Amino acid sequence: MSYVDEVLEQLKKKNASEPEFLQAATEVLDSLRPVIDANEQLYRKEAILERITEPDRQIMFRVPWVDDNGQVQVNRGFRVQFNNAIGPYKGGLRLHPSVNLGIIKFLGFEQIFKNSLTTLPIGGGKGGSDFDPKGKSDREIMAFCQSFMTELSKYIGADVDVPAGDIGTGAREIGFMFGQYKRIQGMFEGVLTGKGLTWGGSLARTQATGYGLLYLTDALWRDHGKSLEGKTAAVSGSGNVAIYAIEKAQQLGVKVVTCSDSTGWIYDPEGIDVALLKEVKEVKRARLTEYAAAKSSAQYFEKKNGEHGVWQYKVDLALPCATQNELDLEDAKMLVSNGVTSVTEGANMPTTLEATKYLQENGVLFVGGKAANAGGVATSALEMSQNSERLSWTFEEVDSKLKGIMETIYANISDAAKRYNMTVGGNDDYVAGANIAGFEKVVDAMLAQGVC
Structure with missing residues (x-):
């Protein structure tokens, strides 16, 4: 064997x-x-x-907090510190009812290789809780975040483990957590990324994952002699990653016709109105039904089992930006039959193994999330650098560095695939290329540091 x-x-x-x-x-x-x-x-x-x-360690703890009715609630918190061979543990905090140890371990394991690919000195980790911020008041969210950080603060630090945001953890939650960390530890340090601009955050961090996804997709297409100009895309999700993927896609000349949330999806043949989407999702925190109500060209469809959702339309590129295993084998077959050219992942493992294999074997250019959505953590590492130097770079500086990082990631995964002659469906196997390029750097560090 x-x-x-x-x-x-x-x-x-x-x-x-x-x-x-x-x-x-x-x-x-x-x-x-x-x-x-x-x-x-x-x-x-x-x-x-x-x-x-x-993992180096798996930390699981109780998070008690008091709701607005005076009732004590109890959630479960997690932090998995997976590998720090090339730098401090780095990875987001996911707040969602689906969170359990297995999901945090999967995310932390993926983070090792994703962080390695960024070319920056950061190791892999992940954390979160089964707490659901939806429907909670600001006071309830503060109560949870303070309790969560009271325990988590024992295990993190600017040179130890630097968490970030993820699903359910935005600027509000990061702010409450940072305030509690500062109160407990009595110091102001870059222990979290995704911070507000007035207290150590980085410009372009909000846009980074979505923008980075398109920078890599553009590099992929250009390497194959193709242009994104005038093409059509399907995007899943309507959170931070999806919104800014749509925004950057449109800046590159792509018409995006879909987005989705947990209850349904929008098909807008005229192209998604990013300003309206931001208003609905970032300002009102509402459902996509409000988008459809405000734009006559948009159709809203309620999610039902067995439907292809955003993947049923004829598009040139697909950008899954929602959650794990959202694009299955039947969806992949639909995309292939409609002539899709590329699928690049904005979310973590949104495509099932069977769907990935089918897409690759049928000649679709496929780049997995380790490489394609690394822009977020790359910019988090740039925020760490700014914090260490007590500097703040301009949006253009950060965006330029992000673009360079994503283009380098594409070059490295393409090179790794070629070095090991990894091909599938007539194309380089970029999934294997990403895993190999990320793995080689981490293993070199592990071997150099001895058994630890």
Whole structure:
């Protein structure tokens, strides 16, 4: 049995109740087979795969807080510090009812390689809680965030672990958490990213993941002799990533015709109105039904099981920006039949393994989230740099650095795929390329630092 198969078998026994983590680990290790096989004796001796798939530590804790009725509520908090071989742990805090240890482990594992790809010195981690901010008052959210940070503050620091925002954790939540950290530790340091501009935040951070997704997509298309100008796109989601992916796509000449939320989706053949979408989602925090009510060309469809949602329309590029496993095999078949050219992931693992394989085998240019959505964490690392230097860069400076990072990521994953002759469907296998490029840097650091 190969070293990869042995480790995957062990992982399935030890983590049987964590399907998302197993899915991520299987996808990564399978794609790394050529690298592992070429170095099997060394990697076995140093237990590289066992070490890289086992978190440095998994922290789980109780989060008690008091709601507006005076009732004590209890949630569960998590922080998984996965690997710090190349820098402090870095990864977001997700606040959503679906959060559990397996999901946090999957996200933290992916973060190792994503952070490595940014070329910046940051390790991989992730955290969050099963708390749902939707429908809560500002006071209730503050109460939760303060309680959450009271415990989390024991394990993080500017040179130890630097959390950021994620689903459910925006500027408001980061502010409440930072205030509590400062109160407990008695110091002002860059311990969180996604901070407000007046207290250590970075310009362009809000736009970074969505903008970065399009910078990489543009590099991908240009490398294949194609232009995004005049093309049509389907986008899922309507949160931060989706909004700014749509905005940058339109700046590059792409017409985006869809977006979605947890209850349904919009199809707007005239193109999504970004200003209206921002008003509905960022200002009013409302459902997409309000977008449809305000724009006559838009149609709203309620989500039902078995429907393809935003993926059923004829588009040139697809940008999944919502959540994990949202694009399945049937959706992939629909996209291929409609002639899609590329799928680049704005969310974390939004495409199932079966759908990814089908898209690649049918000649679709596919880049996974580790590479394609790395713009957010890259700009978080740029925020860390500004905090360390006590400087604030202009929007144009940060955006220029972000564009350069995303273009470098594309060049590196393309190079890795070519070096190992990883092709599928007539194209370079960019999923494997991303995993290999991210893995090589982390493993070099692990070997240099000894058994730790």
